[in-house]
Amino acid sequence: MVPADEGGGLMRGDLLTADIDGLDEALAAVDAFDQALVAGLLRPQAAQAAGLTALADAVAGSPLADRVAGAAEKASTGSAAEDDLVALAAARTALLGSVHDALLERVTEATGRPAGPAEAAGPGPERPANLLVAARSWLADLARCGWQGLDHEVVAGAAPVVSAMLPDPALRRLAALLDGFAAELAATCPGVTAERFPVRRWADLWARGMMLTVPGAADTPAAGTATGRLLPLGVDAQEHATAVQAQVHAVFEPADGGAARLVRASVSAPKPDTVIGAGLWKLLRPHMSLLAAAGEGRSMDITGMPVTAEGDLLWSDEHARPGEPAEAFATARVALPAATDLPAAPLDRHPARLAVPVFLEGYGVEQDDGGLTFTVAGQPLAVDTDRVPAAGPLTPEKVAASGACIALLRWDDGRFRVQPLAVETTVRKKAVAIHAGGWAGGTTEKAGVQAEKAADAAVGVLRERAGRLLRK
């Protein structure tokens, strides 16, 4: 355990570089299956059959064993039904779930913070299934043609499904996933001429899409309400051509004196691909006052805010009002070490979903061709500066010049890395905090103001065109 009074800066870097038992074996089975999707399952060759069997063997000791073995056998002869493909996606999801759990255990040891409860949410209301059936049918077509067999016709099959799903916020998860996925597939068409494919990534997106076509799987019901003080740590932004999401990570201190815990609040929107950069903050800002609070270094007082079992606040401005100033680095030093971590929903257990707030201080900084590396407790920890949004005041140079950092600890292609949310650096002998989401609530910085103006103009043109052409 790292004593709370010494801060999270003493993260056990050694634990993040040490091997994890069984990890390579689990990922080898995942890779074997993923390779089968490259050539597609329409007329599987021996190598693909072996890949499918490897996946089935990896879950042979689990309750999925029989179902997946049968599905792998049928898929090996090119006769898999959609249900069989769902079973294979479930097996892959379960394997990566176990990888997630092993990684999270390591992270919890390294940060020394108390682990959150492993709560499972009950299923939400049933959704109209026809769109889910249509989505599953498209994903099944994709699996059959494989990445090498991609053409415009098969990719175009996603558009009507996505268009029909987008208006319903409850179907946004699957819609946003399929929309971003289809855009990548379209950009790679025809598959036969592509030199390489993002094999792990596309299998992730495919399997995840398949799982979300199971009715109820995408529901994120409220498990209770939260009343107390919210201390923002930073803003994480995610985007593809036609969607954007901002997530505020914060420490929540319940008014009833209960233990402090980490929470997240999300706001997302579909967008035209030409609305980018600072324009995205403008799109999201009116829907979550917390963005401005995080930008200004202010706490918020929330009353009866719905919250899911995973610690996602289902934000609504009517349950929140601005609180006292709360500097993120003070929160990271004082409140973060004692806050319990977020539990993950069963289906969301995937290494790519790990994003654990950590506070780092007193690290060394090294810069080479491979990017930036912090030395934490004697161990190298890669810094993912590419994930810092360009529409903000934080730059890779400022991260390199920093002395303290609030970051999200992540894991991808075999190693841990940190994504800076904010850094402390010295400007004219004074410590200054610079936030990745510094423009989220608005800005007076010249570059930010200009970027917002350009984004305004783009939205203005599209709205004018839409007004004239759309409703005819």
Next chain:
Amino acid sequence: MSDWERASAARVVPPARPRKLAKVPFVELADGRLQGVVSSGSDIERVYVSSVAAGSFTYACSTNNNRPCGGARGGFCNHIRALVTEAVLQYGADRVVRYLRVETDADTAAGITGAMTATRPDLGDKSAAAAVFSRFLRHLAYLELAPTTLPLPEMQWFPPTRAVA
């Protein structure tokens, strides 16, 4: 396999680069074509629906009321030239050249356009126009969709990138 092939957050499509939308509100590389919509300079109610096919560079241009573009008889009209210019701004010359399969070392819109017109491409029929226009309307409809504060865990697979096209 290389790291990129084994990365869940591998970056596949670089984000669009900012450009002014007034003249060409919509451009995309899709359905095997460079296609888009060009606003008329004289009539605010009129737009031109223009496209160039990958490989053959067969081109088409007509108004949203399905009238043929007068300029697109003997070769690329100004609408198609504007479309190429804006596509290069939005996607970068490399991606445009690769998608349209243009055999050229040119890295400017003028150079790419020149390489395509040098092959004396054919004027295609108007059949693509309806599809392109409906893609444009679908694109505009994204502005009308309500934001939500329900979490989208899947967006974790779509990190931003500072790299440009």
